[in-house]
Amino acid sequence: MVVVKGRCAVSNPLTVEPKAAGGSPRSNGLVPLPRSGPRPRKSLGQHFLADGRILDRIVAAADLTRDTVVLEVGPGRGVLTRRLVRSAGSVVAVEMDGALAKELPYRLEFPPNLTVVHADARTVDFASLVDADSSYRVVANLPYYAASPIIRRFLESDTKPESMVVMVQREVAQSMVAQPGRMGILSVAIQFYAVPRLVCNVPSRAFRPAPKVASSVVRMDVRTSPAFKVGSPDSFFEVVRAGFAAPRKQLRNSLSQGLGILAADAGKILEDIGLDGRRRPETLTLEEWGTVYRRWEEAGRTGVEQGGNRCSG
Numbered sequence: 360m361v362v363v364k365g366r367c368a369v370s371n372p373l374t375v376e377p378k379a380a381g382g383s384p385r386s387n388g389l390v391p392l393p394r395s396g397p398r399p400r401k402s403l404g405q406h407f408l409a410d411g412r413i414l415d416r417i418v419a420a421a422d423l424t425r426d427t428v429v430l431e432v433g434p435g436r437g438v439l440t441r442r443l444v445r446s447a448g449s450v451v452a453v454e455m456d457g458a459l460a461k462e463l464p465y466r467l468e469f470p471p472n473l474t475v476v477h478a479d480a481r482t483v484d485f486a487s488l489v490d491a492d493s494s495y496r497v498v499a500n501l502p503y504y505a506a507s508p509i510i511r512r513f514l515e516s517d518t519k520p521e522s523m524v525v526m527v528q529r530e531v532a533q534s535m536v537a538q539p540g541r542m543g544i545l546s547v548a549i550q551f552y553a554v555p556r557l558v559c560n561v562p563s564r565a566f567r568p569a570p571k572v573a574s575s576v577v578r579m580d581v582r583t584s585p586a587f588k589v590g591s592p593d594s595f596f597e598v599v600r601a602g603f604a605a606p607r608k609q610l611r612n613s614l615s616q617g618l619g620i621l622a623a624d625a626g627k628i629l630e631d632i633g634l635d636g637r638r639r640p641e642t643l644t645l646e647e648w649g650t651v652y653r654r655w656e657e658a659g660r661t662g663v664e665q666g667g668n669r670c671s672g
Contacts, residue, residue: 407435408500408526410565413576414439420558420578421498421524423447428489430520432480432499432509437463443498444470451488451495455479480509485518497523503572506531507545514552514581515592523579524558532557532575539644544603548596550645551586553579587649590656598652602640610643611636618655628654 408414417439423429423446434440434452436459443450449472454460460477467473476488480499489495497520501509506527513520527535536555537546549555558576563569589595601617602610614625626636632654634647643651 406566406568406570408438408561408565409567410561413559413561413565414442416559417498417524417526417576418442418446420576421446421496421522423496428493428495430485430488430495430497432497433501434463434475435459435500437466439498439500440473441467444473448472450474451476453478453480453483453488481505481512485513485516489518491518494521496521497525499523500526503528503531503570510579511548514549514579519552519581522581523553524576525579526561526574526576529560529573529575532577535577535579539642542641542643543606544599547599547645547648549579551592551595553581555579586645589649589652594656594660595649595652598655599648602643602648602651606640608639609637610634610640613640614651628658 421427421429421443423443425446425448427447429443429447429450431440431443431450431452434454435456437452440450440452440463444467450470451474452460452463453476454463455478457477460475463475464470464473476483497513499509506525510523510525510527513523531545533541534543534545535549536557537543555577558578561574561576563571563573566574585592598614598618602614604617605613608616611626611629612622614620614628615622618625628651629636632650634643634651
């Protein structure tokens with residue numbers, strides 16, 4: 360892990376917005392990206408957000424003050440970072456691309472409240488980035504291929520953020536905020552640890568280069584403790600994964616397949632807690648999944664191999 364800190368203060372270095380020719384802001388809201396610097400790397404899923412209106416909505420959703428510590432994942436060329444250092448007390452930007460990490464302080468004229476860390480957010484120790492006794496907020500334009508594991512690491516971390524505002528693929532965002540009737544494994548996993556809400560939808564034309572899919576911004580207010588008490592999150596998510604083993608089947612049959620037990624036994628577990636075994640897994644509420652888990656634990660977990668695969672989206 361390589362850390363590059365802002366090294367000098369500059370008189371109002373970040374107060375001038377990029378403007379179009381003629382001195383007026385571009386009417387389409389797009390922020391011109393510098394022609395120089397590294398090109399976007401497809402291998403890292405780089406699509407640079409260039410719509411100033413969306414950038415402003417992200418910052419507004421993060422609800423920053425001059426006392427806020429922000430951990431930004433994937434700052435890229437720093438268009439969002441520029442806004443964050445204006446609004447927050449300090450910003451720690453984690454960038455996997457070495458060339459972008461090295462040039463970011465130069466690009467932003469060394470704001471004194473910026474620290475750039477060259478590291479992979481999927482593996483870096485969050486405790487090494489922020490003080491253990493200080494709260495922080497995550498703001499991130501996440502690469503599609505790494506969004507779920509990065510979000511999960513933050514939510515399961517011993518050093519959890521206070522909130523997260525993230526850009527993800529729209530399909531992922533819809534799953535994160537889904538309500539009973541449309542819920543999936545990711546819905547349960549996110550809502551077990553946080554309260555998510557949709558901030559806005561983002562068309563592909565807002566990026567350079569434009570991705571082939573649409574995106575959305577989601578805010579998650581992270582719970583100080585999970586939504587309800589479980590003996591082990593690993594064990595809870597084993598049951599959830601089992602319940603979605605065959606999501607198009609009735610819950611009784613899906614649990615039977617996922618837990619490796621007879622359908623009659625799965626039906627008895629559901630009957631004992633007053634749930635109709637003919638329901639689809641997607642219709643259960645978060646609390647009902649907790650009830651299924653607790654009854655399964657009480658029944659002795661018959662038929663389940665012991666082990667800990669956490670829920671993945």
